Amino acid sequence: MTAGTHRTPARKQIHLAAHFPGVNNTTVWADPRSRSQIEFSSFEHLARTAERGLFDFFFLAEGLRLREHKGRIHDLDVVGRPESLTVLSALAAVTDRLGLAATVNATFNEPYELARRLASLDHLSGGRAAWNVVTSSDAFTGENFRRGGFLDRADRYTRAAEFVATARELWDSRTPGADGAPGEPRPVAHNGRHFTVAGEFGVDRPPQGHPVVIQAGDSPEGREFAASAADVIFTRHGTLEAGRAFYADVKGRLARYGRAPDDLKIMPGVTFVLGDTAAEAQERATEIRRQQVSPQNALLALEQVWGVDLSAYDPDGPLPDIDPDPESTLVQGRVKVGDPLAVAEKWRALSRAKGLSIHQTVIETTSRQSFIGTPAAVAEQLDEFVRTDAADGFILVPHLTPGGLDEFVERVVPLLQERGAFRTEYEGATLRSHLGLPEPARKG
Numbered sequence: 001m002t003a004g005t006h007r008t009p010a011r012k013q014i015h016l017a018a019h020f021p022g023v024n025n026t027t028v029w030a031d032p033r034s035r036s037q038i039e040f041s042s043f044e045h046l047a048r049t050a051e052r053g054l055f056d057f058f059f060l061a062e063g064l065r066l067r068e069h070k071g072r073i074h075d076l077d078v079v080g081r082p083e084s085l086t087v088l089s090a091l092a093a094v095t096d097r098l099g100l101a102a103t104v105n106a107t108f109n110e111p112y113e114l115a116r117r118l119a120s121l122d123h124l125s126g127g128r129a130a131w132n133v134v135t136s137s138d139a140f141t142g143e144n145f146r147r148g149g150f151l152d153r154a155d156r157y158t159r160a161a162e163f164v165a166t167a168r169e170l171w172d173s174r175t176p177g178a179d180g181a182p183g184e185p186r187p188v189a190h191n192g193r194h195f196t197v198a199g200e201f202g203v204d205r206p207p208q209g210h211p212v213v214i215q216a217g218d219s220p221e222g223r224e225f226a227a228s229a230a231d232v233i234f235t236r237h238g239t240l241e242a243g244r245a246f247y248a249d250v251k252g253r254l255a256r257y258g259r260a261p262d263d264l265k266i267m268p269g270v271t272f273v274l275g276d277t278a279a280e281a282q283e284r285a286t287e288i289r290r291q292q293v294s295p296q297n298a299l300l301a302l303e304q305v306w307g308v309d310l311s312a313y314d315p316d317g318p319l320p321d322i323d324p325d326p327e328s329t330l331v332q333g334r335v336k337v338g339d340p341l342a343v344a345e346k347w348r349a350l351s352r353a354k355g356l357s358i359h360q361t362v363i364e365t366t367s368r369q370s371f372i373g374t375p376a377a378v379a380e381q382l383d384e385f386v387r388t389d390a391a392d393g394f395i396l397v398p399h400l401t402p403g404g405l406d407e408f409v410e411r412v413v414p415l416l417q418e419r420g421a422f423r424t425e426y427e428g429a430t431l432r433s434h435l436g437l438p439e440p441a442r443k444g
């Protein structure tokens, strides 16, 4: 299908994805309904729920080194996580239509090997594979790869861009194959700044042509990379105003690469809390936020920004007057909060303006739920975001593993369908078709 022949629905459609909750500050492990973070049954439960809800894809994040805090594993990382493509291969066998998205780092992998693994998943799943390209370049992660400090931060996207281009050369280097016969290989000769690949690719061209490429960095370089090479952006800009500004910014970058606005879907990561009434939803939201951030965790979160030992501070007291130490090594790994001095100033201003304690400030800044309300109110808000170009859809991050999406699929999805804003059946078999993305032409 090409962009020109794609059927445009009368009403802008919402795309939905399910993020497996685990290593992040959304997940509540203390809830008695929480189950294993590693057993297959957990992944299967969430994936089957997402497919029942006709979601576009299931999403797995990645971290290649557990974050450390004062020399110990960061509290939020103790559960760890298994390798994404392995989990998704298993899920391919128990799902039929759901897209399967793996976060895989472009700094600590090689194009030939990763292109092979993604092409294999695309074949095994009948065209449902996606790759979320992330670009961590830090020496701390590098220590797990005998590569500490090997890539300058400035190069993270030059390597990622060449990585994606090389993977696409590899995918294009074989014909698809037909009637059970293998495709024809064509030698690849890539000679670039970061990679040299010479040889023939061992897997037929993937059913989607190229697996879907997702991008998740937020810097200007990250946005430019997304505009040039990605099919989807996973973003943190999940409020109406910030979403609209981000949406306009990245869609505005597409023309320079000969791409149309629809060729890149913007999907913020968001949370939701439902209730039978607005008041009940608010009550549940408050309770969940208390579970997500204990007083001790509030101090840890503050130390993540300040980079100094704040254990002597009272979580129920005011924020520290001392400034953060930007050079600190108290915290290792990437709990990315932006410029520490700017964040500290913002948090202090918020705490002053609203009279918030340390604990309350951290709750307010790190565990804000995006959509709170009755199923009807949440459906209305999601639809408004998409209709008014603050997003093309959402990556939903439930707070419970693995049952946190059940309620959304049972109560919100039917209302989105009633509005004509969400599919009532899968129209195609591949992730590209769910996302309304054209199949890439084979180059060369």
Ligand SMILES: Cc1cc2nc3c(=O)[nH]c(=O)nc-3n(C[C@H](O)[C@H](O)[C@H](O)COP(=O)(O)O)c2cc1C
Residues within 6 Å of the ligand: 060, 061, 062, 063, 064, 103, 105, 133, 134, 135, 136, 215, 216, 217, 218, 219, 220, 221, 222, 223, 234, 235, 236, 269, 336
């Ligand atoms: C919403 C969002 C989700 C991300 N998820 C991951 C992840 O799962 N694993 C990872 O290594 N990096 C993740 N990142 C990090 C980015 O991909 C990127 O490497 C990092 O933000 C540095 O790039 P930047 O300077 O362009 O933001 C995420 C970033 C964003 C904004």
